[in-house]
Amino acid sequence: MAFDLDNLRVFLAAIDHGSFSAAARALGRVPSAVSMTIAHLEAELDLPLFDRAGREPVPTPQALALVPQARRLAEQFGQLNRHALSMTQGLEPSLVIAVAPELVAATPWSDALTTLSTEFPLLEIEVLTAPQADALAMLKSGRAQLALVFERQGLDPSEQFQEVARETLVAVVAASHPMLAREPSALRDEHLIAERQILVAGRDACDVDKRISVSRVQWRTDSPVAALRMVSAGLGWAWLPSGFVRAALASGELAQIPAGNFTTALQLYVDVVWTQARPLGLAARRFVELLNGRSGCSGAIASDRAAPAVSAAAFSAFSDNAPDLASRSAAPPRAGKRRSSAASG
Template sequence: MFSSEAVRVFLAVVDHGSFSAAARALGRMPSAVSMAVGQLEAELDLQLFERQARSTVLTPAGLALLPQARLAASHLQRLGAQALALHEAPQPRLSLALAPELEGAGWSAPLAALAEAFPPLALDVRVLPQAEAMALLREGEVQLALVFERHALEAWEGFEEVGCELLVAVASRAWLAQVAGNAPLRSETLQETRQILVGSRAGEHNPRLIHSANRWEAGSHMAAMRLVEAGLGWAFLPRAMLPPSGQGELVELAFDNMSNQVSLWVDVVWHRERPLGTVAQRYLALLREGLRGQPPL
């Protein structure tokens, strides 16, 4: 009935809207696609498509089977990828993309043990805005990405939550004196003054971190910190990046009507359709072990 080939043909007709369009996508004759669908319908004793003049539309039975067919196609793709991986010798390589806010997190702690277990280990760590880090992961340029929680999960994402990062609202002493003086600071002040955001080329930002309509973008948190130190605006920065309280030009802002902190969950993400190799799996295990009993990232 639903063999891997039958699933492929069925979904091609659904996705391309007709037997002829599916045939072009599959590199076959339309008659071969029509015959394959007809044979599937005969074996199932169900009509899957309404044949119309210019298009092919799913019947209620076809609609009912469609979600399971897509799930089966996804499982078959992963099965094929896993089988291919079994033919390849494990490569002592780890490639990792980090959101800039997480440079100071605990991602580097497992690397000493990993290098000892795999002496010829090749390591590639890239620090990029989150959207770009996830794009590299999706395209297969890296094996893992350490990023903040996403607003919605893509079907291809496998992930494990590994902690949280605390971001705090900060400004320079000079900025605070000019904007607030001795008056209590309220959230409305943030909305009326310039905010420094760490941006990506796609212009994507976590909405929890946006408070002002007047925004400048910096390519990294270090650049954002320099702009804040110069008194050019305020920003949410990782607390781990800040100097000890009372030292330096930066100060944590304190508000009358809201907290000055935002906690974001941190995930390690991988592509579910690209099985992780031995090295990446070992890194994940070491990361889990290192986080037991430790404070959040």
């Protein structure tokens, strides 16, 4: 075998420093050892790598042709060593992150991945999109180490989490929908309840978030993209993240529903969640730290969480068969929610 890690380093040092003696000083060796290593490499390759006719050895065209690949190999060796060292410090072999699909375009989580790719270039990362309930189920099954989801209605003692962002859900409808023919002040909760709602929810039929379940007639999908298409087609209205529908609102394809007696905007926190049963590895902790660094939530505590911006009085006249939405605004914030840190996980 011609090239190995040692003679590769010597070869590149001779190229970079312009002489065997300078390469020897850089490597902490004697010049004769560098000269001998290069001579043995030339013999094994049966290639002249340096022209020794002058005062200092000059790289041959063959040597210069090898340099780009030699540098790539040296960098790969360095990455391998750094990766192995990181693993001894707790770096996991791979990182799986489940993301609620509504947050894929709305939350800048990919910036954190860019930093991770630089700090841990050999780490394998998998990003899965799944409805919120399914993403949380992936945590409990061990399929994913982290889930990026909207805040839940209650605390699960098996979970730890960190608030990393806020997102506003807005009630939207196709700009051509008959609902918009009414004067904004005349559009009331009973009209919204009577219209078909396109609901983004998990695959379990029992999985319904009462904070956003409004209409008596609902069509469900596990994809916000599908929901957006159905709303654009005039099939119903939906709560969707403001960042997700910004372009459609700006183009006039969709309109935010005006209302006379309630607010059609609901601000929720975005959490990165993990399970207490599986402590986070080095990369997962770093991902949480990076997300929290981008957050506008620093310093917030659980009791500061405001109730959803929907008037409870607006829904007080619901019939017995209507969804119980008064509870979503009357419910207190998540009491005692901890400001978990990656270090604690």
